[in-house]
Amino acid sequence: MSATFSGTLEYLRAPLLRNITSGSRVLVLSDTAHDPRVWQAVMTILADIGAEATVALFERRPADYYNPPEAVCEAMMKSDFNILLASTGMLHSPANFRAMEARIPAICMDGGMTLEMFQSGAVTDDMKMIALRKHYVAKNVFGANAQECRVTSRHGTDFTYSVKDRITQPPLPGDDFDSFKIVDFAQDENRPGNNLYYYLFPTGEFNVAPVEYSANGKLVIDLTMHHIGRVYSPIELTVKDGRVISIDGDADARILRDYLTAYGDDNAYMCPAEASVGVNAKAVVRGIQREDKNIMGTMHFGLGTNVDVGGSIKSNIHMDGVILHPTLYVDGTKRIEDGNFLVPIESD
Known part of the structure:
Protein backbone atom coordinates (compact mmCIF):
# COMPACT_ATOMS: atom_id res chain seq x y z
CA MET A 1 0.00 0.00 0.00
CA SER A 120 -4.52 22.36 9.85
CA GLY A 121 -6.72 23.12 12.83
CA ALA A 122 -5.74 22.20 16.39
CA VAL A 123 -2.19 21.06 15.56
CA THR A 124 -1.30 24.56 14.31
CA ASP A 125 -1.93 26.41 17.59
CA ASP A 126 0.99 27.74 19.62
CA MET A 127 1.72 25.06 22.24
CA LYS A 128 3.18 27.62 24.63
CA MET A 129 -0.04 29.65 24.47
CA ILE A 130 -2.03 26.50 25.23
CA ALA A 131 0.13 25.95 28.34
CA LEU A 132 -0.42 29.59 29.30
CA ARG A 133 -4.19 29.31 28.92
CA LYS A 134 -4.31 26.11 30.99
CA HIS A 135 -2.56 27.95 33.83
CA TYR A 136 -4.99 30.87 33.73
CA VAL A 137 -8.10 28.73 33.32
CA ALA A 138 -7.06 26.95 36.51
CA LYS A 139 -6.39 30.27 38.23
CA ASN A 140 -9.06 32.61 36.88
CA VAL A 141 -11.94 30.40 35.80
CA PHE A 142 -11.79 28.02 38.76
CA GLY A 143 -9.31 29.07 41.45
CA ALA A 144 -7.57 26.78 43.90
CA ASN A 145 -10.47 26.89 46.38
CA ALA A 146 -13.32 26.26 43.94
CA GLN A 147 -16.12 24.20 45.45
CA GLU A 148 -19.07 23.73 43.09
CA CYS A 149 -19.67 24.09 39.37
CA ARG A 150 -22.95 24.52 37.54
CA VAL A 151 -23.14 24.13 33.75
CA THR A 152 -26.06 25.16 31.54
CA SER A 153 -26.52 25.23 27.78
CA ARG A 154 -28.97 26.27 25.08
CA HIS A 155 -29.89 22.58 24.59
CA GLY A 156 -31.13 22.16 28.15
CA THR A 157 -28.09 21.26 30.23
CA ASP A 158 -28.47 22.14 33.90
CA PHE A 159 -25.87 20.21 35.79
CA THR A 160 -23.99 20.62 39.08
CA TYR A 161 -20.94 18.87 40.51
CA SER A 162 -18.28 19.39 43.17
CA VAL A 163 -14.65 20.20 42.36
CA LYS A 164 -13.57 20.61 45.99
CA ASP A 165 -9.81 19.94 46.26
CA ARG A 166 -9.71 18.81 42.61
CA ILE A 167 -8.32 21.91 40.88
CA THR A 168 -4.63 21.62 40.02
CA GLN A 169 -2.74 24.55 38.50
CA PRO A 170 -0.22 23.84 35.74
CA PRO A 171 2.81 26.16 36.04
CA LEU A 172 3.26 29.14 33.78
CA PRO A 173 5.46 28.24 30.81
CA GLY A 174 8.85 29.89 31.18
CA ASP A 175 11.32 31.13 28.58
CA ASP A 176 12.71 27.61 28.37
CA PHE A 177 9.30 26.02 27.70
CA ASP A 178 9.63 23.16 25.22
CA SER A 179 6.49 22.89 23.09
CA PHE A 180 7.00 19.32 21.91
CA LYS A 181 8.79 17.59 24.79
CA ILE A 182 7.38 14.40 26.35
CA VAL A 183 5.48 15.55 29.46
CA ASP A 184 5.96 14.01 32.90
CA PHE A 185 2.62 15.18 34.30
CA ALA A 186 3.43 14.71 37.99
CA GLN A 187 6.52 16.89 37.63
CA ASP A 188 5.63 19.22 34.76
CA GLU A 189 1.92 19.91 35.40
CA ASN A 190 1.58 19.53 39.17
CA ARG A 191 -0.55 16.39 38.87
CA PRO A 192 0.94 14.00 41.46
CA GLY A 193 -0.16 10.45 42.08
CA ASN A 194 0.04 9.10 38.56
CA ASN A 195 2.51 7.70 36.06
CA LEU A 196 1.39 9.83 33.11
CA TYR A 197 4.35 10.18 30.77
CA TYR A 198 3.40 11.14 27.24
CA TYR A 199 3.02 13.78 24.57
CA LEU A 200 -0.54 14.35 23.37
CA PHE A 201 -0.98 15.85 19.91
CA PRO A 202 -3.12 17.78 19.27
CA THR A 203 -3.77 19.10 22.74
CA GLY A 204 -5.72 21.94 24.31
CA GLU A 205 -7.83 21.05 27.33
CA PHE A 206 -7.75 21.86 31.03
CA ASN A 207 -8.70 18.65 32.86
CA VAL A 208 -10.74 18.41 36.05
CA ALA A 209 -11.85 15.20 37.77
CA PRO A 210 -14.97 16.19 39.75
CA VAL A 211 -15.65 14.65 43.14
CA GLU A 212 -17.16 11.22 42.58
CA TYR A 213 -20.92 10.82 43.25
CA SER A 214 -21.39 14.60 43.60
CA ALA A 215 -23.12 15.37 40.27
CA ASN A 216 -26.83 15.87 39.69
CA GLY A 217 -29.03 17.18 36.90
CA LYS A 218 -29.32 16.99 33.13
CA LEU A 219 -26.26 16.93 30.87
CA VAL A 220 -26.96 17.39 27.13
CA ILE A 221 -24.18 16.44 24.71
CA ASP A 222 -24.64 18.45 21.50
CA LEU A 223 -21.39 18.39 19.47
CA THR A 224 -19.32 15.19 19.48
CA MET A 225 -18.91 12.01 21.49
CA HIS A 226 -16.46 9.15 21.58
CA HIS A 227 -17.47 6.28 19.28
CA ILE A 228 -20.46 8.19 17.89
CA GLY A 229 -18.56 11.09 16.33
CA ARG A 230 -20.58 14.16 15.35
CA VAL A 231 -23.79 14.30 17.36
CA TYR A 232 -26.75 15.21 15.15
CA SER A 233 -29.45 14.70 17.77
CA PRO A 234 -28.60 15.89 21.31
CA ILE A 235 -28.00 13.17 23.90
CA GLU A 236 -29.67 13.87 27.25
CA LEU A 237 -28.02 12.24 30.25
CA THR A 238 -29.91 12.37 33.53
CA VAL A 239 -27.46 12.06 36.41
CA LYS A 240 -28.27 11.36 40.04
CA ASP A 241 -25.55 11.25 42.69
CA GLY A 242 -22.86 10.92 40.05
CA ARG A 243 -24.43 8.12 38.04
CA VAL A 244 -26.28 8.17 34.70
CA ILE A 245 -29.79 6.87 35.32
CA SER A 246 -31.27 7.53 31.88
CA ILE A 247 -30.07 8.33 28.35
CA ASP A 248 -32.72 10.07 26.25
CA GLY A 249 -32.91 11.44 22.72
CA ASP A 250 -33.09 10.08 19.21
CA ALA A 251 -30.65 7.94 17.15
CA ASP A 252 -27.44 9.07 18.86
CA ALA A 253 -28.87 8.36 22.32
CA ARG A 254 -29.81 4.86 21.12
CA ILE A 255 -26.26 4.30 19.86
CA LEU A 256 -24.81 5.34 23.23
CA ARG A 257 -27.21 3.13 25.20
CA ASP A 258 -26.37 0.13 23.04
CA TYR A 259 -22.65 0.85 23.21
CA LEU A 260 -22.58 1.05 27.01
CA THR A 261 -24.58 -2.17 27.25
CA ALA A 262 -22.18 -3.99 24.95
CA TYR A 263 -18.80 -2.64 26.10
CA GLY A 264 -19.27 -0.86 29.40
CA ASP A 265 -19.37 -2.05 32.99
CA ASP A 266 -21.06 -0.71 36.11
CA ASN A 267 -18.55 2.14 36.42
CA ALA A 268 -19.08 3.18 32.78
CA TYR A 269 -22.19 5.00 34.01
CA MET A 270 -20.26 7.16 36.48
CA CYS A 271 -20.57 10.81 35.42
CA PRO A 272 -18.83 13.11 35.16
CA ALA A 273 -15.58 11.19 35.26
CA GLU A 274 -14.03 14.32 33.79
CA ALA A 275 -15.27 17.89 33.26
CA SER A 276 -12.78 19.81 31.14
CA VAL A 277 -12.47 23.10 29.27
CA GLY A 278 -11.14 23.53 25.72
CA VAL A 279 -8.32 26.08 25.26
CA ASN A 280 -7.04 25.51 21.71
CA ALA A 281 -7.64 28.64 19.61
CA LYS A 282 -7.13 26.86 16.28
CA ALA A 283 -9.23 23.74 16.88
CA VAL A 284 -12.26 23.44 14.58
CA VAL A 285 -15.36 21.26 14.39
CA ARG A 286 -14.30 18.00 12.74
CA GLY A 287 -16.86 15.54 14.06
CA ILE A 288 -13.89 13.79 15.66
CA GLN A 289 -13.77 13.98 19.43
CA ARG A 290 -9.96 14.13 19.51
CA GLU A 291 -10.06 17.62 18.00
CA ASP A 292 -13.50 18.91 18.91
CA LYS A 293 -13.00 18.67 22.67
CA ASN A 294 -10.09 21.13 22.40
CA ILE A 295 -12.13 23.91 20.77
CA MET A 296 -11.78 27.15 22.72
CA GLY A 297 -14.60 27.59 25.23
CA THR A 298 -16.17 24.14 24.83
CA MET A 299 -16.56 21.78 27.75
CA HIS A 300 -16.47 18.02 27.63
CA PHE A 301 -17.71 15.52 30.17
CA GLY A 302 -16.55 11.95 30.58
CA LEU A 303 -18.17 8.67 31.50
CA GLY A 304 -16.25 5.84 33.17
CA THR A 305 -12.58 5.86 34.13
CA ASN A 306 -11.04 8.95 35.70
CA VAL A 307 -7.94 7.65 37.51
CA ASP A 308 -5.94 9.15 34.63
CA VAL A 309 -7.13 12.70 35.40
CA GLY A 310 -6.97 12.65 39.18
CA GLY A 311 -10.02 10.64 40.23
CA SER A 312 -10.56 7.17 41.70
CA ILE A 313 -12.90 5.40 39.26
CA LYS A 314 -11.74 2.55 37.03
CA SER A 315 -13.84 1.24 34.16
CA ASN A 316 -13.47 -0.70 30.94
CA ILE A 317 -14.04 2.52 29.03
CA HIS A 318 -13.89 6.30 29.07
CA MET A 319 -16.14 8.34 26.77
CA ASP A 320 -16.08 12.12 26.40
CA GLY A 321 -19.06 14.11 25.17
CA VAL A 322 -18.62 17.73 24.07
CA ILE A 323 -20.90 20.74 24.63
CA LEU A 324 -20.17 23.44 22.05
CA HIS A 325 -21.51 26.53 23.83
CA PRO A 326 -21.56 25.89 27.60
CA THR A 327 -22.20 28.40 30.33
CA LEU A 328 -20.17 27.70 33.48
CA TYR A 329 -20.75 29.06 36.98
CA VAL A 330 -18.08 28.48 39.63
CA ASP A 331 -19.41 28.94 43.17
CA GLY A 332 -22.26 31.02 41.76
CA THR A 333 -20.14 33.33 39.59
CA LYS A 334 -20.47 33.08 35.81
CA ARG A 335 -17.05 32.43 34.26
CA ILE A 336 -17.98 31.16 30.77
CA GLU A 337 -21.07 32.27 28.85
CA ASP A 338 -22.16 30.43 25.69
CA GLY A 339 -18.58 29.29 25.13
CA ASN A 340 -17.02 32.73 25.73
CA PHE A 341 -14.65 33.29 28.64
CA LEU A 342 -15.68 36.13 30.96
CA VAL A 343 -12.30 36.20 32.72
CA PRO A 344 -8.81 36.58 31.23
CA ILE A 345 -7.19 33.29 30.24
CA GLU A 346 -3.93 34.61 28.81
CA SER A 347 -2.97 36.92 31.68
CA ASP A 348 -4.00 37.94 35.19
Whole structure:
Protein backbone atom coordinates (compact mmCIF):
# COMPACT_ATOMS: atom_id res chain seq x y z
CA MET A 1 0.00 0.00 0.00
CA SER A 2 1.50 3.34 -0.98
CA ALA A 3 0.85 6.64 0.72
CA THR A 4 -0.41 9.75 -1.04
CA PHE A 5 0.81 12.85 0.75
CA SER A 6 -0.32 16.40 0.13
CA GLY A 7 0.29 19.58 2.08
CA THR A 8 2.92 19.92 4.77
CA LEU A 9 4.03 17.35 7.32
CA GLU A 10 5.80 19.91 9.53
CA TYR A 11 3.27 19.61 12.37
CA LEU A 12 3.36 15.82 12.35
CA ARG A 13 7.15 15.92 12.22
CA ALA A 14 7.67 18.31 15.18
CA PRO A 15 6.99 16.01 18.21
CA LEU A 16 8.87 13.13 16.55
CA LEU A 17 11.98 15.19 15.83
CA ARG A 18 11.97 16.64 19.34
CA ASN A 19 11.87 13.33 21.22
CA ILE A 20 13.20 10.54 19.01
CA THR A 21 16.84 10.13 18.00
CA SER A 22 18.76 7.89 15.64
CA GLY A 23 18.76 4.31 16.88
CA SER A 24 15.71 4.71 19.13
CA ARG A 25 13.46 1.64 19.22
CA VAL A 26 10.03 2.87 18.19
CA LEU A 27 6.78 0.90 18.03
CA VAL A 28 4.02 2.47 15.90
CA LEU A 29 0.55 1.14 16.82
CA SER A 30 -2.28 1.44 14.31
CA ASP A 31 -5.37 -0.47 13.22
CA THR A 32 -7.13 -1.32 10.00
CA ALA A 33 -9.83 1.32 10.55
CA HIS A 34 -7.37 4.22 10.87
CA ASP A 35 -6.17 6.44 8.01
CA PRO A 36 -3.15 4.43 6.78
CA ARG A 37 -1.48 7.55 5.41
CA VAL A 38 -0.77 8.67 8.98
CA TRP A 39 1.34 5.67 9.99
CA GLN A 40 3.00 5.68 6.57
CA ALA A 41 3.93 9.34 6.99
CA VAL A 42 5.18 8.67 10.53
CA MET A 43 7.32 5.78 9.32
CA THR A 44 8.79 8.04 6.62
CA ILE A 45 9.72 10.63 9.26
CA LEU A 46 11.19 7.96 11.56
CA ALA A 47 13.29 6.65 8.67
CA ASP A 48 14.62 10.17 8.13
CA ILE A 49 15.54 10.33 11.83
CA GLY A 50 17.26 6.94 11.66
CA ALA A 51 15.08 5.30 14.30
CA GLU A 52 14.62 1.53 14.51
CA ALA A 53 10.88 1.57 13.83
CA THR A 54 8.28 -1.19 13.67
CA VAL A 55 4.59 -0.98 12.77
CA ALA A 56 2.04 -3.08 14.66
CA LEU A 57 -1.15 -3.18 12.56
CA PHE A 58 -4.18 -4.94 14.02
CA GLU A 59 -7.97 -5.08 13.90
CA ARG A 60 -9.81 -2.15 15.44
CA ARG A 61 -10.46 -2.57 19.16
CA PRO A 62 -14.14 -2.58 20.22
CA ALA A 63 -13.82 0.53 22.41
CA ASP A 64 -11.48 3.22 23.63
CA TYR A 65 -9.15 2.14 26.45
CA TYR A 66 -9.09 -1.46 25.21
CA ASN A 67 -5.63 -3.03 24.85
CA PRO A 68 -4.09 -3.94 21.51
CA PRO A 69 -3.44 -7.68 20.92
CA GLU A 70 -1.26 -9.38 23.54
CA ALA A 71 1.78 -9.64 21.26
CA VAL A 72 1.64 -5.88 20.76
CA CYS A 73 1.30 -5.31 24.52
CA GLU A 74 4.51 -7.29 25.01
CA ALA A 75 6.29 -5.33 22.29
CA MET A 76 5.28 -2.04 23.95
CA MET A 77 7.42 -3.00 26.95
CA LYS A 78 10.51 -3.50 24.78
CA SER A 79 10.49 -0.19 22.92
CA ASP A 80 11.88 3.24 23.75
CA PHE A 81 8.77 5.03 22.46
CA ASN A 82 5.24 3.91 21.66
CA ILE A 83 3.48 5.99 19.01
CA LEU A 84 -0.30 5.58 19.25
CA LEU A 85 -2.11 6.01 15.93
CA ALA A 86 -5.17 3.77 16.35
CA SER A 87 -8.76 4.72 15.56
CA THR A 88 -9.64 4.07 19.22
CA GLY A 89 -7.93 5.82 22.11
CA MET A 90 -5.14 3.73 23.65
CA LEU A 91 -3.36 6.34 25.72
CA HIS A 92 -5.06 5.18 28.93
CA SER A 93 -5.24 1.49 28.11
CA PRO A 94 -3.80 -0.88 30.76
CA ALA A 95 -0.94 -1.78 28.40
CA ASN A 96 0.11 1.83 27.94
CA PHE A 97 -0.19 2.51 31.67
CA ARG A 98 2.22 -0.37 32.29
CA ALA A 99 4.62 1.07 29.72
CA MET A 100 4.44 4.58 31.21
CA GLU A 101 5.00 3.14 34.68
CA ALA A 102 8.19 1.59 33.26
CA ARG A 103 9.10 5.08 31.97
CA ILE A 104 8.44 4.21 28.34
CA PRO A 105 6.71 7.31 26.98
CA ALA A 106 3.87 7.47 24.48
CA ILE A 107 3.40 9.93 21.67
CA CYS A 108 -0.37 9.93 21.30
CA MET A 109 -1.98 10.95 18.01
CA ASP A 110 -4.84 8.43 17.96
CA GLY A 111 -8.62 8.59 18.05
CA GLY A 112 -9.31 8.77 14.32
CA MET A 113 -7.02 11.62 13.29
CA THR A 114 -6.65 11.72 9.49
CA LEU A 115 -3.59 13.04 7.69
CA GLU A 116 -5.41 16.27 6.85
CA MET A 117 -5.96 16.89 10.57
CA PHE A 118 -2.18 17.04 11.01
CA GLN A 119 -1.98 19.86 8.48
CA SER A 120 -4.52 22.36 9.85
CA GLY A 121 -6.72 23.12 12.83
CA ALA A 122 -5.74 22.20 16.39
CA VAL A 123 -2.19 21.06 15.56
CA THR A 124 -1.30 24.56 14.31
CA ASP A 125 -1.93 26.41 17.59
CA ASP A 126 0.99 27.74 19.62
CA MET A 127 1.72 25.06 22.24
CA LYS A 128 3.18 27.62 24.63
CA MET A 129 -0.04 29.65 24.47
CA ILE A 130 -2.03 26.50 25.23
CA ALA A 131 0.13 25.95 28.34
CA LEU A 132 -0.42 29.59 29.30
CA ARG A 133 -4.19 29.31 28.92
CA LYS A 134 -4.31 26.11 30.99
CA HIS A 135 -2.56 27.95 33.83
CA TYR A 136 -4.99 30.87 33.73
CA VAL A 137 -8.10 28.73 33.32
CA ALA A 138 -7.06 26.95 36.51
CA LYS A 139 -6.39 30.27 38.23
CA ASN A 140 -9.06 32.61 36.88
CA VAL A 141 -11.94 30.40 35.80
CA PHE A 142 -11.79 28.02 38.76
CA GLY A 143 -9.31 29.07 41.45
CA ALA A 144 -7.57 26.78 43.90
CA ASN A 145 -10.47 26.89 46.38
CA ALA A 146 -13.32 26.26 43.94
CA GLN A 147 -16.12 24.20 45.45
CA GLU A 148 -19.07 23.73 43.09
CA CYS A 149 -19.67 24.09 39.37
CA ARG A 150 -22.95 24.52 37.54
CA VAL A 151 -23.14 24.13 33.75
CA THR A 152 -26.06 25.16 31.54
CA SER A 153 -26.52 25.23 27.78
CA ARG A 154 -28.97 26.27 25.08
CA HIS A 155 -29.89 22.58 24.59
CA GLY A 156 -31.13 22.16 28.15
CA THR A 157 -28.09 21.26 30.23
CA ASP A 158 -28.47 22.14 33.90
CA PHE A 159 -25.87 20.21 35.79
CA THR A 160 -23.99 20.62 39.08
CA TYR A 161 -20.94 18.87 40.51
CA SER A 162 -18.28 19.39 43.17
CA VAL A 163 -14.65 20.20 42.36
CA LYS A 164 -13.57 20.61 45.99
CA ASP A 165 -9.81 19.94 46.26
CA ARG A 166 -9.71 18.81 42.61
CA ILE A 167 -8.32 21.91 40.88
CA THR A 168 -4.63 21.62 40.02
CA GLN A 169 -2.74 24.55 38.50
CA PRO A 170 -0.22 23.84 35.74
CA PRO A 171 2.81 26.16 36.04
CA LEU A 172 3.26 29.14 33.78
CA PRO A 173 5.46 28.24 30.81
CA GLY A 174 8.85 29.89 31.18
CA ASP A 175 11.32 31.13 28.58
CA ASP A 176 12.71 27.61 28.37
CA PHE A 177 9.30 26.02 27.70
CA ASP A 178 9.63 23.16 25.22
CA SER A 179 6.49 22.89 23.09
CA PHE A 180 7.00 19.32 21.91
CA LYS A 181 8.79 17.59 24.79
CA ILE A 182 7.38 14.40 26.35
CA VAL A 183 5.48 15.55 29.46
CA ASP A 184 5.96 14.01 32.90
CA PHE A 185 2.62 15.18 34.30
CA ALA A 186 3.43 14.71 37.99
CA GLN A 187 6.52 16.89 37.63
CA ASP A 188 5.63 19.22 34.76
CA GLU A 189 1.92 19.91 35.40
CA ASN A 190 1.58 19.53 39.17
CA ARG A 191 -0.55 16.39 38.87
CA PRO A 192 0.94 14.00 41.46
CA GLY A 193 -0.16 10.45 42.08
CA ASN A 194 0.04 9.10 38.56
CA ASN A 195 2.51 7.70 36.06
CA LEU A 196 1.39 9.83 33.11
CA TYR A 197 4.35 10.18 30.77
CA TYR A 198 3.40 11.14 27.24
CA TYR A 199 3.02 13.78 24.57
CA LEU A 200 -0.54 14.35 23.37
CA PHE A 201 -0.98 15.85 19.91
CA PRO A 202 -3.12 17.78 19.27
CA THR A 203 -3.77 19.10 22.74
CA GLY A 204 -5.72 21.94 24.31
CA GLU A 205 -7.83 21.05 27.33
CA PHE A 206 -7.75 21.86 31.03
CA ASN A 207 -8.70 18.65 32.86
CA VAL A 208 -10.74 18.41 36.05
CA ALA A 209 -11.85 15.20 37.77
CA PRO A 210 -14.97 16.19 39.75
CA VAL A 211 -15.65 14.65 43.14
CA GLU A 212 -17.16 11.22 42.58
CA TYR A 213 -20.92 10.82 43.25
CA SER A 214 -21.39 14.60 43.60
CA ALA A 215 -23.12 15.37 40.27
CA ASN A 216 -26.83 15.87 39.69
CA GLY A 217 -29.03 17.18 36.90
CA LYS A 218 -29.32 16.99 33.13
CA LEU A 219 -26.26 16.93 30.87
CA VAL A 220 -26.96 17.39 27.13
CA ILE A 221 -24.18 16.44 24.71
CA ASP A 222 -24.64 18.45 21.50
CA LEU A 223 -21.39 18.39 19.47
CA THR A 224 -19.32 15.19 19.48
CA MET A 225 -18.91 12.01 21.49
CA HIS A 226 -16.46 9.15 21.58
CA HIS A 227 -17.47 6.28 19.28
CA ILE A 228 -20.46 8.19 17.89
CA GLY A 229 -18.56 11.09 16.33
CA ARG A 230 -20.58 14.16 15.35
CA VAL A 231 -23.79 14.30 17.36
CA TYR A 232 -26.75 15.21 15.15
CA SER A 233 -29.45 14.70 17.77
CA PRO A 234 -28.60 15.89 21.31
CA ILE A 235 -28.00 13.17 23.90
CA GLU A 236 -29.67 13.87 27.25
CA LEU A 237 -28.02 12.24 30.25
CA THR A 238 -29.91 12.37 33.53
CA VAL A 239 -27.46 12.06 36.41
CA LYS A 240 -28.27 11.36 40.04
CA ASP A 241 -25.55 11.25 42.69
CA GLY A 242 -22.86 10.92 40.05
CA ARG A 243 -24.43 8.12 38.04
CA VAL A 244 -26.28 8.17 34.70
CA ILE A 245 -29.79 6.87 35.32
CA SER A 246 -31.27 7.53 31.88
CA ILE A 247 -30.07 8.33 28.35
CA ASP A 248 -32.72 10.07 26.25
CA GLY A 249 -32.91 11.44 22.72
CA ASP A 250 -33.09 10.08 19.21
CA ALA A 251 -30.65 7.94 17.15
CA ASP A 252 -27.44 9.07 18.86
CA ALA A 253 -28.87 8.36 22.32
CA ARG A 254 -29.81 4.86 21.12
CA ILE A 255 -26.26 4.30 19.86
CA LEU A 256 -24.81 5.34 23.23
CA ARG A 257 -27.21 3.13 25.20
CA ASP A 258 -26.37 0.13 23.04
CA TYR A 259 -22.65 0.85 23.21
CA LEU A 260 -22.58 1.05 27.01
CA THR A 261 -24.58 -2.17 27.25
CA ALA A 262 -22.18 -3.99 24.95
CA TYR A 263 -18.80 -2.64 26.10
CA GLY A 264 -19.27 -0.86 29.40
CA ASP A 265 -19.37 -2.05 32.99
CA ASP A 266 -21.06 -0.71 36.11
CA ASN A 267 -18.55 2.14 36.42
CA ALA A 268 -19.08 3.18 32.78
CA TYR A 269 -22.19 5.00 34.01
CA MET A 270 -20.26 7.16 36.48
CA CYS A 271 -20.57 10.81 35.42
CA PRO A 272 -18.83 13.11 35.16
CA ALA A 273 -15.58 11.19 35.26
CA GLU A 274 -14.03 14.32 33.79
CA ALA A 275 -15.27 17.89 33.26
CA SER A 276 -12.78 19.81 31.14
CA VAL A 277 -12.47 23.10 29.27
CA GLY A 278 -11.14 23.53 25.72
CA VAL A 279 -8.32 26.08 25.26
CA ASN A 280 -7.04 25.51 21.71
CA ALA A 281 -7.64 28.64 19.61
CA LYS A 282 -7.13 26.86 16.28
CA ALA A 283 -9.23 23.74 16.88
CA VAL A 284 -12.26 23.44 14.58
CA VAL A 285 -15.36 21.26 14.39
CA ARG A 286 -14.30 18.00 12.74
CA GLY A 287 -16.86 15.54 14.06
CA ILE A 288 -13.89 13.79 15.66
CA GLN A 289 -13.77 13.98 19.43
CA ARG A 290 -9.96 14.13 19.51
CA GLU A 291 -10.06 17.62 18.00
CA ASP A 292 -13.50 18.91 18.91
CA LYS A 293 -13.00 18.67 22.67
CA ASN A 294 -10.09 21.13 22.40
CA ILE A 295 -12.13 23.91 20.77
CA MET A 296 -11.78 27.15 22.72
CA GLY A 297 -14.60 27.59 25.23
CA THR A 298 -16.17 24.14 24.83
CA MET A 299 -16.56 21.78 27.75
CA HIS A 300 -16.47 18.02 27.63
CA PHE A 301 -17.71 15.52 30.17
CA GLY A 302 -16.55 11.95 30.58
CA LEU A 303 -18.17 8.67 31.50
CA GLY A 304 -16.25 5.84 33.17
CA THR A 305 -12.58 5.86 34.13
CA ASN A 306 -11.04 8.95 35.70
CA VAL A 307 -7.94 7.65 37.51
CA ASP A 308 -5.94 9.15 34.63
CA VAL A 309 -7.13 12.70 35.40
CA GLY A 310 -6.97 12.65 39.18
CA GLY A 311 -10.02 10.64 40.23
CA SER A 312 -10.56 7.17 41.70
CA ILE A 313 -12.90 5.40 39.26
CA LYS A 314 -11.74 2.55 37.03
CA SER A 315 -13.84 1.24 34.16
CA ASN A 316 -13.47 -0.70 30.94
CA ILE A 317 -14.04 2.52 29.03
CA HIS A 318 -13.89 6.30 29.07
CA MET A 319 -16.14 8.34 26.77
CA ASP A 320 -16.08 12.12 26.40
CA GLY A 321 -19.06 14.11 25.17
CA VAL A 322 -18.62 17.73 24.07
CA ILE A 323 -20.90 20.74 24.63
CA LEU A 324 -20.17 23.44 22.05
CA HIS A 325 -21.51 26.53 23.83
CA PRO A 326 -21.56 25.89 27.60
CA THR A 327 -22.20 28.40 30.33
CA LEU A 328 -20.17 27.70 33.48
CA TYR A 329 -20.75 29.06 36.98
CA VAL A 330 -18.08 28.48 39.63
CA ASP A 331 -19.41 28.94 43.17
CA GLY A 332 -22.26 31.02 41.76
CA THR A 333 -20.14 33.33 39.59
CA LYS A 334 -20.47 33.08 35.81
CA ARG A 335 -17.05 32.43 34.26
CA ILE A 336 -17.98 31.16 30.77
CA GLU A 337 -21.07 32.27 28.85
CA ASP A 338 -22.16 30.43 25.69
CA GLY A 339 -18.58 29.29 25.13
CA ASN A 340 -17.02 32.73 25.73
CA PHE A 341 -14.65 33.29 28.64
CA LEU A 342 -15.68 36.13 30.96
CA VAL A 343 -12.30 36.20 32.72
CA PRO A 344 -8.81 36.58 31.23
CA ILE A 345 -7.19 33.29 30.24
CA GLU A 346 -3.93 34.61 28.81
CA SER A 347 -2.97 36.92 31.68
CA ASP A 348 -4.00 37.94 35.19
